[in-house]
Amino acid sequence: xxxxxxxxxxxxxxxxxxxxxxxxxxxxxxxxxxxxxxxxxxxxxxxxxxxxxxxxxxxxxxxxxxxxxxxxxxxxxxxxxxxxxxxxxxxxxxxxxxxxxxxxxxxxxxxxxxxxxxxxxxxxxxxxxxxxxxxxxxxxxxxxxxxxxxxxxxxxxxxxxxxxxxxxxxxxxxxxxxxxxxxxxxxxxxxxxxxxxxxxxxxxxxxxxxxxxxxxxxxxxxxxxxxxxxxxxxxxxxxxxxxxxxxxxxxxxxxxxxxxxxxxxxxxxxxxxxxxxxxxxxxxxxxxxxxxxxxxxxxxxxxxxxxxxxxxxxxxxxxxxxxxxxxxxxxxxxxxxxxxxxxxxxxxxxxxxxxxxxxxxxxxxxxx
Amino acid sequence: xxxxxxxxxxxxxxxxxxxxxxxxxxxxxxxxxxxxxxxxxxxxxxxxxxxxxxxxxxxxxxxxxxxxxxxxxxxxxxxxxxxxxxxxxxxxxxxxxxxxxxxxxxxxxxxxxxxxxxxxxxxxxxxxxxxxxxxxxxxxxxxxxxxxxxxxxxxxxxxxxxxxxxxxxxxxxxxxxxxxxxxxxxxxxxxxxxxxxxxxxxxxxxxxxxxxxxxxxxxxxxxxxxxxxxxxxxxxxxxxxxxxxxxxxxxxxxxxxxxxxxxxxxxxxxxxxxxxxxxxxxxxxxxxxxxxxxxxxxxxxxxxxxxxxxxxxxxxxxxxxxxxxxxxxxxxxxxxxxxxxxxxxxxxxxxxxxxxxxxxxxxxxxxxxxxxxxxxxxxxxxxxxxxxxxxxxxxxxxxxxxxxxxxxxxxxxxxxxxxxxxxxxxxxxxxxxxxxxxxxxxxxxxxxxxxxxxxxxxxxxxxxxxxxxxxxxxxxxxxxxxxxxxxxxxxxxxxxxxxxxxxxxxxxxxxxx
Numbered sequence: 001x002x003x004x005x006x007x008x009x010x011x012x013x014x015x016x017x018x019x020x021x022x023x024x025x026x027x028x029x030x031x032x033x034x035x036x037x038x039x040x041x042x043x044x045x046x047x048x049x050x051x052x053x054x055x056x057x058x059x060x061x062x063x064x065x066x067x068x069x070x071x072x073x074x075x076x077x078x079x080x081x082x083x084x085x086x087x088x089x090x091x092x093x094x095x096x097x098x099x100x101x102x103x104x105x106x107x108x109x110x111x112x113x114x115x116x117x118x119x120x121x122x123x124x125x126x127x128x129x130x131x132x133x134x135x136x137x138x139x140x141x142x143x144x145x146x147x148x149x150x151x152x153x154x155x156x157x158x159x160x161x162x163x164x165x166x167x168x169x170x171x172x173x174x175x176x177x178x179x180x181x182x183x184x185x186x187x188x189x190x191x192x193x194x195x196x197x198x199x200x201x202x203x204x205x206x207x208x209x210x211x212x213x214x215x216x217x218x219x220x221x222x223x224x225x226x227x228x229x230x231x232x233x234x235x236x237x238x239x240x241x242x243x244x245x246x247x248x249x250x251x252x253x254x255x256x257x258x259x260x261x262x263x264x265x266x267x268x269x270x271x272x273x274x275x276x277x278x279x280x281x282x283x284x285x286x287x288x289x290x291x292x293x294x295x296x297x298x299x300x301x302x303x304x305x306x307x308x309x310x311x312x313x314x315x316x317x318x319x320x321x322x323x324x325x326x327x328x329x330x331x332x333x334x335x336x337x338x339x340x341x342x343x344x345x346x347x348x349x350x351x352x353x354x355x356x357x358x359x360x361x362x363x364x365x366x367x368x
Numbered sequence: 369x370x371x372x373x374x375x376x377x378x379x380x381x382x383x384x385x386x387x388x389x390x391x392x393x394x395x396x397x398x399x400x401x402x403x404x405x406x407x408x409x410x411x412x413x414x415x416x417x418x419x420x421x422x423x424x425x426x427x428x429x430x431x432x433x434x435x436x437x438x439x440x441x442x443x444x445x446x447x448x449x450x451x452x453x454x455x456x457x458x459x460x461x462x463x464x465x466x467x468x469x470x471x472x473x474x475x476x477x478x479x480x481x482x483x484x485x486x487x488x489x490x491x492x493x494x495x496x497x498x499x500x501x502x503x504x505x506x507x508x509x510x511x512x513x514x515x516x517x518x519x520x521x522x523x524x525x526x527x528x529x530x531x532x533x534x535x536x537x538x539x540x541x542x543x544x545x546x547x548x549x550x551x552x553x554x555x556x557x558x559x560x561x562x563x564x565x566x567x568x569x570x571x572x573x574x575x576x577x578x579x580x581x582x583x584x585x586x587x588x589x590x591x592x593x594x595x596x597x598x599x600x601x602x603x604x605x606x607x608x609x610x611x612x613x614x615x616x617x618x619x620x621x622x623x624x625x626x627x628x629x630x631x632x633x634x635x636x637x638x639x640x641x642x643x644x645x646x647x648x649x650x651x652x653x654x655x656x657x658x659x660x661x662x663x664x665x666x667x668x669x670x671x672x673x674x675x676x677x678x679x680x681x682x683x684x685x686x687x688x689x690x691x692x693x694x695x696x697x698x699x700x701x702x703x704x705x706x707x708x709x710x711x712x713x714x715x716x717x718x719x720x721x722x723x724x725x726x727x728x729x730x731x732x733x734x735x736x737x738x739x740x741x742x743x744x745x746x747x748x749x750x751x752x753x754x755x756x757x758x759x760x761x762x763x764x765x766x767x768x769x770x771x772x773x774x775x776x777x778x779x780x781x782x783x784x785x786x787x788x789x790x791x792x793x794x795x796x797x798x799x800x801x802x803x804x805x806x807x808x809x810x811x812x813x814x815x816x817x818x819x820x821x822x823x824x825x826x827x828x829x830x831x832x833x834x835x836x837x838x839x840x841x842x843x844x845x846x847x848x849x850x851x852x853x854x855x856x857x858x859x860x861x862x863x864x865x866x867x868x869x870x871x872x873x874x875x876x877x878x879x880x881x
Contacts, residue, residue: 123797135811261691262691265691266689267689270689271689273799
């Protein structure tokens with residue numbers, strides 16, 4: 001179906017692509033990380049971070065709106081001149097690859113801790129990368145359809161989380177503001193990092209149907225949805241565990257679910273982590289897709305298929321090389337997180353500023 | 369309009385033929401009878417069943433394949449009119465057809481016609497005296513329904529088309545014939561509703577059928593493999609059915625049905641995954657019951673594909689998932705077994721498949737015996753011998769039953785095949801493997817397309833309106849639009865106000881008060 005590869009995704013699909021990219025590996029450890037920095041006030045940091053991201057997304061949308069027929073890599077080339085644009089595009093590909101590697105590493109580590117302690121890392125990594133390659137090696141439309149379908153699993157996760165809300169004690173988040181303003185602001189950092197997948201909204205903007213305004217609504221609603229989901233997780237876990245307990249549970253969501261037993265099944269944390277694998281796969285697939293997209297933009301003659309396979313192989317080999325090594329993972333994690341600020345916030349804003357000096361291509365865009 | 373122009377311009381009207389045979393070779397007949405007969409005999413390689421009846425003391429001959437013709441018809445159509453004296457000459461018999469092309473004679477002889485030739489004349493007369501053996505239009509044994517029509521397609525293409533035409537009395541129902549198979553010359557027909565079906569779809573189907581170059585086409589299964597999108601996929605991409613009501617429903621949704629001569633099975637293009645889970649029964653019961661049965665069928669899909677794999681991953685990796693009270697009974701039942709659960713499951717699944725396959729080929733009383741011996745005796749003995757745990761027997765038996773719930777035999781087969789890789793994945797990686805297996809199936813289903821229609825629609829791509837007739841079945845008057853899958857040209861299936869009478873009655877009642 002040659003006609004299909006160029007088809008645009010609908011706004012509903014765009015919504016789910018954003019959600020599925022953002023909700024990923026992070027959700028298991030997010031409450032712990034927030035708590036680590038800000039104690040019981042972590043949710044305030046998350047709240048502030050959410051608002052900041054909503055504003056940021058407005059700026060990104062502004063940038064994308066100025067060049068409606070170009071994808072993000074093409075915008076860069078246009079705004080920053082050809083060669084500089086290609087260099088930054090390549091850096092982006094590297095960044096997306098590293099995020100992919102990080103996703104595989106964290107996923108492998110958690111599966112090893114919670115489910116399969118004796119399985120070698122490369123087996124888990126291979127399964128994950130292979131399934132994502134199979135997902136991505138097709139059209140964007142198929143990926144969007146898949147993400148929309150997998151959103152049904154979100155309902156299961158929400159049910160699990162809200163079920164445990166029945167045992168929450170709101171005592172635990174008091175006193176509010178004990179951590180102090182400086183700590184709360186420092187915690188915003190953690191909050192922003194958990195939302196970093198939002199860059200996909202910018203990259204896939206031109207491949208979506210609809211007017212600029214409609215797309216803005218879609219992006220903002222998707223971000224608000226993810227934000228609400230995170231906030232719910234954080235609040236439920238914060239009120240489930242006391243401040244002292246939180247320090248002992250690196251994956252609070254799983255520990256929380258572990259404590260329940262139903263008449264039919266026990267250990268629903270295992271079911272939760274199984275569902276979570278699907279969300280990890282969707283996040284990784286998006287990063288794979290974006291890297292391949294970047295590569296084909298740099299090397300025009302490279303077929304998408306080989307670009308995707310190449311990126312997947314790189315992710316698999318690098319991730320397998322690092323394996324379960326926790327110190328390497330932590331180092332890598334810090335670099336990627338720093339990179340996140342540059343690539344998701346710094347560079348796009350810079351391109352936006354530079355774009356004012358270049359003529360907007362909105363005129364040519366109106367025709368398409 | 370061309371038809372009328374030709375008519376008024378006085379051109380000779382031609383018989384319309386089933387398939388276009390203009391490219392067929394031509395061989396003009398001669399005035400010499402024996403040379404004509406020699407040519408035919410030579411072309412038929414002097415086969416012994418070509419009967420030549422010499423008439424008029426050697427001046428004329430009637431040729432036909434003895435095995436293909438009905439002797440009574442020969443008598444009735446050719447000799448009776450002569451004897452009664454209605455006509456003076458064989459040429460004057462009204463239902464005869466004439467030609468001067470010997471190649472055409474060959475084709476009509478093969479169809480079971482008789483040809484009459486006379487010395488000194490070039491023209492050859494052909495009579496349709498084919499003998500036809502048809503079974504009655506009985507309900508297909510593998511697609512029985514409780515309520516609804518109880519007729520089914522037969523091996524004769526014309527009867528099958530008749531069954532469809534009787535159900536759709538509309539001028540838009542279009543039939544197109546093709547000759548496929550270089551040696552077998554099988555008639556293939558496609559049926560569709562012009563004005564509902566997407567013309568692009570018809571073109572696609574036609575193009576694919578015309579591209580089939582092969583010696584023989586035995587059944588729709590042959591055609592299916594030639595024209596389906598993805599032959600590697602384990603999933604059937606075209607729905608097989610022997611039920612006229614099912615085929616008619618699909619045609620009315622803007623799909624194309626394909627029939628082949630000599631087979632009672634019709635195939636539908638494009639088909640979606642969820643069509644395999646629909647049965648005409650659903651629409652003949654109350655919609656609550658229809659919905660309930662649908663849900664049971666989908667549950668059966670999950671059981672058939674995933675239950676053994678789930679059980680294996682629980683007992684070999686995640687024993688902690690089992691609640692406290694159940695741990696002891698399950699543990700005690702699998703404790704004594706020498707084999708690992710994955711081997712147990714494989715043994716049992718293979719045994720079940722053996723029993724099923726053995727039962728199909730045997731005459732029914734013996735088949736039942738095999739079922740009882742296999743199912744009860746082996747099942748019991750295998751547990752007592754300590755080879756397989758009794759819970760595994762329950763699991764595998766349930767899986768086998770669930771796989772037969774699917775109304776389509778092809779998909780049922782696919783489900784049972786898919787059990788094996790999932791068992792391996794679950795046996796090696798537990799829940800993680802199971803999830804990856806299901807993920808792989810889901811991605812594959814979403815990627816698959818049948819004649820340009822996404823195979824997993826209306827779930828992926830999601831179309832909420834079409835879900836009314838997917839997992840559930842809402843009342844028919846709520847399904848106002850045709851399913852979007854085959855992209856029909858006309859979308860309205862049920863017009864507005866189909867239940868307006870209710871409002872009228874209500875307002876009448878209030879007036880009466």
